[in-house]
Amino acid sequence: MTVRNATPSRSRRLLTTLLLTALLAGCSSGHDWNGKDISGLMPELAFELTDSSGETYRAEEGEGSIRVMFFGFTNCPDICPTTMARLKGAINQMPDSLQDEVTMLFVSVDPKRDTPDKLGEYVGFFGDDIKGLTGDEKTLRKLAKRYRTTFGYNEPDENGDYDVSHSSAVYVFDDEGRARLLLRSQLSRDEISEDLTTLVRETTG
Template sequence: MSSKSSKFPYVILILAFIMIGFGAYNLNKMPDSKYPNFNADFSLHSGDKSVSFSDLSGKVSVVFFGYTHCPDVCPATLVNFGKALKMLDEDERNLVRAVFISLDHDRDTPETVQKYTNFFHPDIIGLTGDDKEVAAAAKSFMVPNEKNKPNAKGNYTMNHGTYLYIIRPDGKLGELASHKDSAEKIVASLRKWIKWAE
């Protein structure tokens, strides 16, 4: 038997291992984002620290915009945030960040927003900032940021959009969810990306 023919089975074996490894790599590779043009960013403040979008890197995040005086959508959504976090086990919860950003910088201070979110779950990060910081955050997420006309008592509502942004560990948008989604559906959306979190 020639040396070439005796080496042939080894070459086949090596190629097989390479193909298996390549297949396993592709199975474990995070899929391409369906939203390649999404480039979110923010630098805002909670009650005790500043938080930037880059601080969420490596985790799976769900981000929602609103304000503490919101009469319906915001509290209902935050109730679901809290329920979803409670449904995750401790290991999963360590890989998830839930973020609520107030657009109402005239009435909501960082301390007010954090106290508000703590009512729904202590792990929800409440953030806001000054006019420019809030406007920049809203623009990067393509979120409406409009103060509606005040009533006779000076009270007003905000147009803030109703999407929940599920952010992948690489900072790209994983999916857009509805504020009407159940806690179970939010958990399913988060778990879709948790395996790539660190």
């Protein structure tokens, strides 16, 4: 390609386009993911929350493993238990040697009702290796905003019970905490398991 006859501004635009193309090509993993590839589109995993033991848990404590993060609440009647079971089932379908490389993070956005004890009981139903986390509302809203999602509380009924609206999206971070995949609810266990297996092998291989 010859650009010597182009104007300086046109040459700069052409050079910028070529550089951006090269950068984007360099960032691509080359995998045909079932989930949405969000590499470079969202910030790295960062938070300071309270776990089901009542202790402070920071994102960096899970570095070295693939983190699968889902926002929900323990009184959720359908989306949360269905998603939790599908995620755990997908991990269980991975090769035995790779399963320990994946950590599930369940972040409750209902701190008023989801005490550490209740969180521990809830996540323990799905598996002993799932981290149940929560925090005050301000902290949770900041975390949700970081990953371009939100949640809300409906009006309580005569018994004081209320529902919580939230996204069903699941975020996957690699062993260094970089955002890699967004898993939508229509993905099957097999598809999720395939993506997680590929990601583990990529980061450990």
